[in-house]
Amino acid sequence: MRTDKKYVLGISYGHHESAVCLTTEDGQWISLREECLSRVKGDYRFPVKSALYLIRSQGVGLSQIMGVCLHEKPLRTWLGHGFTQRLSPDHYRLKAQHLRSGNLSFETQAKSIFKVETKQVHYANHYVSHYLNAKAFSKSIGRHFCLVLDGYGEGASGALFSGDEISWRELWRFKVNQSFGLLYAALTDWAGYNGNADEHKVMALAAYGKPIHRDFIRKHVICGSGAAFEVNKHYFNYDDVTLAGYTTAFCEVFGEQNDRSIYSDISSSMSKIAADVIASFQAVIEECVSEIIEEILIDARPDTTLLLSGGLFLNVKLVSRITRANPKNRIIVPPSPGDAGSAIGAAHFLSAKFGWPFQPRADAFCGPKLEPLSDYPHLFECVQLQDSTAYMYDQLSSGNAVAVYQGFAECGPRSLGVRSLFAGLETAESVRNLNELTKKRERFRPIAPMLSEETLAAPVAVNGSDMMLSRWMGTLVHCDQIVGPSSSALGNIRHIDGSMRMQITSGREMKTAGTHISLRSIVDSGMTLGNTSLNIAGDPTVFTPLDLYTNLRRMGLGGVFADDVYYTVK
Numbered sequence: 001m002r003t004d005k006k007y008v009l010g011i012s013y014g015h016h017e018s019a020v021c022l023t024t025e026d027g028q029w030i031s032l033r034e035e036c037l038s039r040v041k042g043d044y045r046f047p048v049k050s051a052l053y054l055i056r057s058q059g060v061g062l063s064q065i066m067g068v069c070l071h072e073k074p075l076r077t078w079l080g081h082g083f084t085q086r087l088s089p090d091h092y093r094l095k096a097q098h099l100r101s102g103n104l105s106f107e108t109q110a111k112s113i114f115k116v117e118t119k120q121v122h123y124a125n126h127y128v129s130h131y132l133n134a135k136a137f138s139k140s141i142g143r144h145f146c147l148v149l150d151g152y153g154e155g156a157s158g159a160l161f162s163g164d165e166i167s168w169r170e171l172w173r174f175k176v177n178q179s180f181g182l183l184y185a186a187l188t189d190w191a192g193y194n195g196n197a198d199e200h201k202v203m204a205l206a207a208y209g210k211p212i213h214r215d216f217i218r219k220h221v222i223c224g225s226g227a228a229f230e231v232n233k234h235y236f237n238y239d240d241v242t243l244a245g246y247t248t249a250f251c252e253v254f255g256e257q258n259d260r261s262i263y264s265d266i267s268s269s270m271s272k273i274a275a276d277v278i279a280s281f282q283a284v285i286e287e288c289v290s291e292i293i294e295e296i297l298i299d300a301r302p303d304t305t306l307l308l309s310g311g312l313f314l315n316v317k318l319v320s321r322i323t324r325a326n327p328k329n330r331i332i333v334p335p336s337p338g339d340a341g342s343a344i345g346a347a348h349f350l351s352a353k354f355g356w357p358f359q360p361r362a363d364a365f366c367g368p369k370l371e372p373l374s375d376y377p378h379l380f381e382c383v384q385l386q387d388s389t390a391y392m393y394d395q396l397s398s399g400n401a402v403a404v405y406q407g408f409a410e411c412g413p414r415s416l417g418v419r420s421l422f423a424g425l426e427t428a429e430s431v432r433n434l435n436e437l438t439k440k441r442e443r444f445r446p447i448a449p450m451l452s453e454e455t456l457a458a459p460v461a462v463n464g465s466d467m468m469l470s471r472w473m474g475t476l477v478h479c480d481q482i483v484g485p486s487s488s489a490l491g492n493i494r495h496i497d498g499s500m501r502m503q504i505t506s507g508r509e510m511k512t513a514g515t516h517i518s519l520r521s522i523v524d525s526g527m528t529l530g531n532t533s534l535n536i537a538g539d540p541t542v543f544t545p546l547d548l549y550t551n552l553r554r555m556g557l558g559g560v561f562a563d564d565v566y567y568t569v570k
């Protein structure tokens, strides 16, 4: 490696998921979330562990770092929210605390950790960071639009950009009282989960409900149409951080929840009431975002490319509705559209400022290569198998969970076969074992399947971009569109409404990711697998061999497929 090569760092932290992106002057980049190393789920602190890991693992000296860039302008974020009306004394006390504990101290921290000078500390606009994150996954896009919708940043809740390969222009900003991100977080809290963390669980609950409150919500709660909609403050509190995100008026209309234990019996009347409310809000959000997109594309060429970024687009149900409604448009959502991904956008921004290239990618394996287990003989023992593929197949067929740990770490919330637990799908018991006993996940969240593109007898994606998204966020597919697996296998993994989040991969994609050779053979052979992240529910996905050892022990698994062989746990 050249020792005079120059680098910049993009950093996001201070809200819910901190991350770092290390970029070279020739446009190569690599990204990592802080939670991978700190082992704190959704860690929002300065990503010092992940930054130092990337720097050391790539052999970079601190003198080679030309600049660091934060994903937002923190003073604008601090001033832009929470001063709009008379709020509680506790609210102002917390605001005052954020002056010291939030990312307003970015410059001091960056100077002390990376030994940079004041002139090397940079700030990207928050929505530009989200936009450039999406652009980092968009090869040869030409002229395009980018819609960003998130919870909150710099006094706004989203933005619309137009751009081409090198430049961009902001066309529109969404106000804080239009925040769908804050709305979904409040709904998540109301349902008994943790807002800004468990939204995917609440989205899964929507499948069990019917949108019976849709008309009421459109008339009284989310009023207006297209980009001019507003969320009625009577039902949601977006201002006072010491109070719940939903109001007493909300509970008077939709009832009180707050207890997640009701979902252990998903057919109970209480969980049905909650699911109906969630399904109604999900339906209205889908409608409103679809209207905004219609407005954006109304005068555009029919094949205009649309990038979608911001935490709201982690919602795969919403994204699938958009791709299906716009089959002629190329629609791109980055693998990590939320704030973790905006570290990539911040690095992209600073690279552009320095006049450096930034190489777009078409895969989600933007993290470091996982360490080989052969370096940890005190934890793992290599087993000489005659045929590791046959052994993996036997394990899957006999209902055992199979752990795989090999390749380049994914960015984004979903495990894509590098750090995954797999189950064969033919027996309900094997899926139940993996979901409820090994992973300890909620019963109402079926395991998502993974299958090879080559084994699909009929295309299920609406266009190339839908296929691309299906690789990292999955695509919403109905049972009857899939012809590979048996109907009993599909019955074990489908949602109650018959849908599933299918991850469609290919031999080429799995080779890029560096996945285990036996896994590649099995997926290529046409076997559909249940795929979930390698961790116990609620923990970050394993990253180091030590995490792997601890998690395998806790889950009661005796071995792991890694380094193209099989290891047992000592």
Ligand SMILES: [Fe+2]
Residues within 6 Å of the ligand: 126, 130, 150, 151, 152, 153, 310, 311, 338, 339
């Ligand atoms: Fe954001």
